[in-house]
Amino acid sequence: MSQTDRPAGGGLRADCSRCFGLCCVAPAFAASADFAVDKPAGQPCRHLRTDFACGIHTELRERGYPGCTVFDCFGAGQRVAQITFGGRDWRSTPRTARQMFDVFAVMRPLHELLWYLTEALALRPPAGLREQLSAALAETDRLAAGDPQALLTLDVDAYRGRVNPLLSRTAELAGGGAGADHRGAALVGRDLRRTELRGANLRGALLVGADLRGVDLARADLTGADLRAADVRGADLSAALFLHQSQVEAARGDRQTRLPARIVRPTHWSDLPVARRGPRHR
Known part of the structure; x- marks a missing residue:
């Protein structure tokens, strides 16, 4: 630039x-x-x-x-x-x-x-x-x-x-919108693990509490998407478009969540891999 x-x-x-x-x-x-x-x-x-x-x-x-x-x-x-x-x-x-x-x-x-x-x-x-x-x-x-x-x-x-x-x-x-159109969609709490979201238009979508575990969001347009408490453990966000740090901070991820190089992995994210559930036992 x-x-x-x-x-x-x-x-x-x-x-x-x-x-x-x-x-x-x-x-x-x-x-x-x-x-x-x-x-x-x-x-x-x-x-x-x-x-x-x-x-x-x-x-x-x-x-x-x-x-x-x-x-x-x-x-x-x-x-x-x-x-x-x-x-x-x-x-x-x-x-x-x-x-x-x-x-x-x-x-x-x-x-x-x-x-x-x-x-x-x-x-x-x-x-x-x-x-x-x-x-x-x-x-x-x-x-x-x-x-x-x-x-x-x-x-x-x-x-x-x-x-x-x-x-x-x-x-x-850049490929955003080549997939499904979910602009402004109310997807609060939805299980989206089996939904194809590569290249999806998710501008302004309400993804609060949505289950996005393991989902590939390559070239998905996430402009203004609300990711509060969205479960992105194991998800691939590395090539998502217009993903901001604050959106990632609001979501719940783990060490298997893939992020763009410019995004800092939140310190509050769990270290549990996506396949494991329930509390960690000592």
Whole structure:
């Protein structure tokens, strides 16, 4: 990938050390399997420390906050903190707090688009499509570089709607969608072990708790697929399209699950091979 294909502002991986705990303050969350308590938007999580670090970071799952472990801002947090607001945090300049939180809500989807466009270019699409993707990447980065007022006037959903067809076309040319069409399908808790999913279109599919043990997902388009608690033990995700780290973190896998080289195997995954069931006995 050439230098001109790379977004400029702050990287596409979260760097919490350069953020002000924005994901711990800006969004609301409700008591559920993902979060232990209710928290209104704009109110700091009770576990956010004065240095903007999480006080229970190493115990999030055990303390009832698995939703925190799978959230990814795609680098939007540090861009808002260090670039858009020039390093001024919301505690020392409280008058900017609401604006900063609202900007973060726009920046996060822009950075998600930057990640998808970068991934699309890495699939080496034909020249014409590559030019369109590169132009969209540059335009998205330009929008993300705007000042707070410009960002808050951006209709980010409408903009995403203009970019998504390019991503869909890229996935199709890479083999995604050559198989079954399950776009947006509600596959919650379904046993999919005998379902052919090579090259399937699973964009936005709800795969929460689905049984995908041993399934080959080569060239399956997993854009926005919800893999929370999906059982991917022994599954082959190594050639899946648009698979993100946060999706893998939300799933349940083991040492036999095959992953793309850029994905880090989650530390909470079981070491049990797929064929074994039940608790491990000492």
